[in-house]
Amino acid sequence: MNETMITFQGWVGSEVNCRDAGGSPLATFRVASTPRRFNRSQQNWVDGETNWYTVNAWRTLALNCAESLESGQAVVVFGRLNAQVWRDDNGVDRLHNVVEAIAVGHDFTRGTAQFHKSEPGSRDGIDPQVLAEANAAMGVGGPQVTSNGQTLDDLVVKEDAEAPAA
Incomplete structure (x- = not known):
C-alpha cells in the first residue's frame, strides 16, 4: 500500500x-x-x-x-x-x-520544554491491557515498546503474575 x-x-x-x-x-x-x-x-x-x-x-x-x-x-x-x-x-x-x-x-528551534515520561498504566482511566488489545487489533506498527525494551504485553503479564491470587 x-x-x-x-x-x-x-x-x-x-x-x-x-x-x-x-x-x-x-x-x-x-x-x-x-x-x-x-x-x-x-x-x-x-x-x-x-x-x-x-x-x-x-x-x-x-x-x-x-x-x-x-x-x-x-x-x-x-x-x-x-x-x-x-x-x-x-x-x-x-x-x-x-x-x-x-x-x-x-x-x-522556537523554544524549550520539559519532558515527563509517561509510564504504562499511569494514565487515569486507561488500562494497559485495553491499550495493548487496541494496538494489537489495529495492527499499527507492531507492539508498543517502552524505553527499556518491554512491550505493554510484557508489562501486563508481569503485573498479573505479581498480583496476589484472589
Missing part, C-alpha cells in the same frame, strides 16, 4: 480536542505551517502561503498531546497525509489536509 508520509513544522492553531472514539482516545488539533523563502532581488525573507493541517493523534499519543500542547506553540509533526476533497455549497472544490500523527513534539 502506498501512503504519503509527511514531516512538517508549524504552530498549533487551535485547542487540542480529546475525546473517546470507539474505545480509544483521539486528540484533534489544527497546525498552521507557513514556508519562508529568501527573496534575492529584494534581499529579504518572504512568507509563502500558509498551509493548514488537521492532526489526529490516537491512544497514548492523543493523551500526551492533550496534556502537553496549547494553541500558539511550535510543533513538529510526523504522520500519514490524507487529502480530503469535497464540493461546498457554491460548487467549489475544497481541499482539507488531515495528518494521522505517528509522532508530535515541540519544535526546539
